Amino acid sequence: MSAGIRSWSLRQRVVALLAVVGVLLIGLAATEGVLAARNRTQVDALLNKTGPLRVQVQELLNSLLDQETAVRGYAVSGDRADLAPYDAGVEQESAVAASMRRLLDDYPRVGEELREVEARAEQWRQAVAIPVIIATERDGTAAGQALITEAARQQFDGVRAAVDDLQAEILNARESNAREVRRTGNLLAVLLIVAALVVVIAGALLLLSLDRTVVRPITVLADEVRQVAEGNFQHAISGSGPPEFVELADNIDAMRRRIAADLAEVREARERIEWVNSQLQKQAEELTRSNRDLEQFAYVASHDLQEPLRKVASFCQLLQRRYAGQLDERADQYIAFAVDGAQRMQRLINDLLAFSRIGRITAGFTEVDMNKVMGDVAGQTEAARQYADAELTWSELPVIRGEEPLLTNLLANLVSNSIKFRRPDVPPKVHVSARLVGEEWEITCQDNGIGIEPEFADKIFVIFQRLHSKDAYPGTGIGLAIVKKIVEYHGGRVWVDTDVPEGTAIRFTLPALPEDVEAAAGGPADADQETADGEGTGAAEAGAPGELPEQPAGADGPDRAEEAPEGGRTGGMRETVG
Template identity: 45%
Template sequence: MTTSVRPTRRRLSTRLARSAGDTQRWPLSRLFAVGAAIVLLLVTVGVVLGTVGLVGLTEARSDQLRRVAPAQEAGQRLAVAVLEQETGVRGFVLAGREEFLEPYLAGVVAEREAARTLRGLDEGAVPVHTDLDAVEAAAQQWRTAFAEPAIAAARAGTAGPDQAVGKALFDRLRAGVGVLEADLDREQTAGRQRVGDAVGFLATAWIGVASVLLLVLLVVGVGLRRTVLRPVSVLAADVREVVRGDMQRPVPGTGPREIAGLGEDVEAMRLHILAELDVLQHTNRRLDDQAQELERSNRDLEQFAYVASHDLQEPLRKVSSFCQLLQRRYGGQLDDRADQYIEFAVDGAQRMQRLINDLLAFSRVGRTTEGFAEVSLTDVATAAAAGLETTRAELDGEIVVGPLPTVSGDPQLLRQLLANLIGNGLKFHREGVPPVVHVSGTERDGEVELRVSDNGIGIEPEYEDKIFVIFQRLHARDVYAGTGIGLSLAKKIAEFHGGGIRVVQGDGPGATVAVTFPPRTTQPEESPA
């Protein structure tokens, strides 16, 4: 049942007056759009300036690495090659051994390679061609006028050219190399200055953009606090008071148009909730009355079940007792059909008694958790196996109980659970094969799984769910006795302890039933009476 709440005339007039005042203000959408546009413009300017700075820095570094540094390295190799030539000539002239001439020859090759490298550089970035021409001319003149004649004279064993002439020519060559190196050093210094200027421009641009952005963010933060956060905080405080139980507290909206509208919507919702609350309170009163009536009905049904079971068992015991007396006293004195009728009557009365007892046990499960305690499944399983000792001995079977964990539960119900599962393992055995029942358990992360396995006839997968339904039987009573309540009772006990039960299919013969128990920190809720 739902109701609608219409705003009063006063609230309508107030809303119209507030709307007229709000038209003079910018809505939040426009404020956010303008702020976003300003921030976007500043970010765009910052990106452009940063891009220009990065391009300049990249070009300066590229020029430094691709042109200036290789040129300076080639100039150093050229200077070393010239010195090696002079050293080789001097050593050969003094010693006269050909191996002393190797530095000279290697120096000539190195000089030409360094000169070729320098000439391969861009003229616009490294103006070294004029200096290189002078160096090559001076080197050629030194070799022609002094080095080669001196080498020839040393080989012939005659007097070579004047050493003073060779020294003057080499000094001029070395001076040219010095001029070349000085020009290369100046170019390297200029390249470093360009890199530094580019880095400075980039840093200045980013600092400026960051400062402007911080200023804008500060202005936006103050504006948001005054236009958005403060009205929202006031609205939230009013809403919290309503949530705490003050449903009569009005929730007015202040601030921008959207927040004022939100306050009006919350106020309408509050009024709607008040109307719904009245309906819910009326419904809850009706539910309380029905719950009390249901509780009285449950108590009456429970009392009826106990009385009915007691009243049913009493005549059944008489019928069973007198039929057994007839069977013992007049057995063999009547014809075979009379003996058969008496046997049918005794068996029916006994089955009726077992059925009533099982139904009573089924109805008692889940009434209360007051009997819950820490229960050792090993002790419970051992006790359940001891109760089935007569059946085990008659079938020449075996019950193997392994070490089992501890769970929180009702000891009597857990014993009844294990007795049903172990008893089924003994009862549903294969013809001519002694039954063997294994009881094992594991614990992982606090959850306990108990497994009861046998080597009997097994359970087909299509019947895995059917066997846990009350009164569902897969075999005739003359094949396997029972009331059809055992596994349904086991399922109810497992679920009462907060766990579950299922059939686990294996590779070998027999069946495995697994029962899970939750961690001992949890306890099932007590079922209603």
């Protein structure tokens, strides 16, 4: 195979082979068509010309015999009725001759023989038949019989011989047609055999070509791919055969190289992951130990640390009550500082314990009606609202999945914060509302208090982060950190909306129930229904059980918390209740 043909694609090779076979088959088909047409012509001549001609020659001979017999009979009998066959034979001869001439276009020699028969018949009539008829009519039967001589009979035998020659010529024409039919039939059979051979040879060539150009290269390629599939990714794949297969092999080899490179990266990544997992395992073990230490610390803080703290606070209070006014003013102040410090230390310990328990000590999520939660929050903050003459209202709130005690603590911290950070001489107003945003409920606690400057919006959620002195706003600075941890434990997020016209709006999200999302997708949400709690005012902070009594709001002593920023900024900053 030449280099030019080797460069042909599989499609080009198949098309070339089919084109050659098609041309050969078309040529054979055209030749067969021509031969078939000739065969049909010869068969038509055999059946529709030479056959009828033989019959008509016999009819022609019969008409001549009728004429000769009628003339003889009339010469014997003299009866004019005996000439009827003669007249009929003349007419039949004329009709048969005319009919034969219509079939003699392709047989000129038969036409010549027919004219010879007609000429001899006419000569016989002029020389024998008509004179016998006239003589018999005029002179009687003896005169007519006298004219029927041996010469007359020989002359009619000449007519018979001419008819025999005509019959022989027709037989020759018939035999010629038959030979032509057999010849064309044989040629058609040969052409059909040749066509079959062409098809068989073309099929064999196609099979050989497919085996050489398709099956073998595909088998070799499959073997090489199988080696790669068995894990030998370094085995190079080379292709052979038509350009398509070479290109396919190149593409597969490129894929192999890419897979090998990816596998190498995967191995490296797996090794890194195994190393990271080992580190994580170590960290998990460290975290487990740390959690045990933390639990032990929580136990110690809740029992061992608070016991001496209570004793210190109790004895300081005894000193304060028993020796108040008996010592000098500076001694009374020192005792007051000691009592206040012990109380603040207990609050810090209790708040830290509460912060550490969030998400660690859990009773599991249940469906919680936030309206009931707000009722509990209203009860918890009643004293603080009465003290500050505050008003707490809330819209219709949803049912969510969560832990009811934690959600109550969350909203109690927010409401207490709003009451604590109020503007002087302005009664606090706190409103809690909710709206469905996508698949989450966005709950907002908004007040008309001092507000928060945008630059401090992120700092208020940091544990123990205080933006005011304890003299301005008492507390430990852990409330909003607890809020943030509770919200994140429930799968939400919390932030400060600094775009409200006055006061502060703290927003947080909680996942909505699927039925609430489906109901919202089916139609507009119901309008908010305001539920107001107009009972009393006051300001109070949630205390842990067993906590020492606190001083009224605003009466705390010195605190070690962070002082207010420079410039004396007191508006626009917020902390949480302790």
